[in-house]
Amino acid sequence: MNHSSTPSTARVFCIANQKGGVGKTTTAINLAAGLATHGKRVLLIDLDPQGNATMGSGIDKSSVSSNLYQVLIGEATIEQARVRSETGGYDVLPANRELSGAEIDLVGMQDRELQLKHAIVPVSTDYDFVLIDCPPTLSLLTLNGLAAAHGVIIPMQCEYFALEGLSDLVNTIKRVHHNINPELMLIGLLRVMFDPRVTLQQQVSAQLVSHFGDKVFRTVVPRNVRLAEAPSHGMPGVVYDKSSRGAQAYIAFGAEMIERVVPAAA
Ligand code: ATP
Ligand code: MG
Numbered sequence: 001m002n003h004s005s006t007p008s009t010a011r012v013f014c015i016a017n018q019k020g021g022v023g024k025t026t027t028a029i030n031l032a033a034g035l036a037t038h039g040k041r042v043l044l045i046d047l048d049p050q051g052n053a054t055m056g057s058g059i060d061k062s063s064v065s066s067n068l069y070q071v072l073i074g075e076a077t078i079e080q081a082r083v084r085s086e087t088g089g090y091d092v093l094p095a096n097r098e099l100s101g102a103e104i105d106l107v108g109m110q111d112r113e114l115q116l117k118h119a120i121v122p123v124s125t126d127y128d129f130v131l132i133d134c135p136p137t138l139s140l141l142t143l144n145g146l147a148a149a150h151g152v153i154i155p156m157q158c159e160y161f162a163l164e165g166l167s168d169l170v171n172t173i174k175r176v177h178h179n180i181n182p183e184l185m186l187i188g189l190l191r192v193m194f195d196p197r198v199t200l201q202q203q204v205s206a207q208l209v210s211h212f213g214d215k216v217f218r219t220v221v222p223r224n225v226r227l228a229e230a231p232s233h234g235m236p237g238v239v240y241d242k243s244s245r246g247a248q249a250y251i252a253f254g255a256e257m258i259e260r261v262v263p264a265a266a
Pocket of ligand 1: 052
């Protein structure tokens with residue numbers, strides 16, 4: 001803890017894309033581990049009832065004593081529910097199928113979209129980064145994520161329909177910005193599962209850059225089987241095979257995020 005100045009508070013980022021299977025969880029886990037390798041204190045919040053970010057961080061989602069569900073309905077705090085990912089070097093707020101019930105329980109609550117934001121406040125000086133792995137929906141859960149965040153990172157594959165789906169998400173971010181969370185910004189688009197040998201991917205990638213300019217991250221994450229294998233070993237790809245091209249890309253992406261996010265306590 002730095003005694004000479006007030007402790008810095010965490011920057012909070014959603015990893016979101018309402019399209020399924022685009023690499024959100026892989027990005028969340030490996031960015032968390034990548035930031036940890038750069039010495040950053042990270043909390044990874046699993047906002048998806050599938051619990052993939054939890055399991056991929058080496059935490060058994062069915063055996064945790066409490067999880068994000070209890071936090072959202074006010075029966076536990078993040079301090080009580082967080083678990084250390086020993087393999088990843090970061091903390092995890094775990095999730096499992098129970099979380100799907102939160103949608104219903106939250107509906108009757110006041111400030112139902114602000115529960116996650118309120119829950120993060122007491123732990124925000126414990127971390128440099130809080131990353132939220134969103135489910136592939138624009139649901140009340142995702143809204144809680146967007147309401148709690150400073151920014152959104154959108155992982156995407158450079159495919160034909162990618163740009164079309166993107167406009168829905170960008171509009172949602174704008175609406176949340178105007179109505180609920182004026183701090184929310186699109187931080188950037190991360191090209192993932194990229195295969196430079198595919199001409200169409202190169203074309204879509206170039207289109208993205210011409211549309212979104214420097215909102216497209218410099219780092220490109222290649223399609224790399226080591227990243228896909230890692231979750232079954234309960235560890236981030238960054239740890240499972242640090243020298244692989246996929247791991248190296250996420251370590252570089254961690255450095256790019258640190259560079260983009262001006263440190264509050266500098
Ligand atoms: P969902 O929408 O279901 O939450 P998601 O967007 O979180 O999915 P992931 O689970 O991260 O997507 O990835 C989908 C699949 O693609 C997984 O099997 C994952 O291992 C694989 N994958 C992700 N990124 C890469 C990559 N760069 N190279 C190879 N495989 C990858
Ligand atoms: Mg996922």
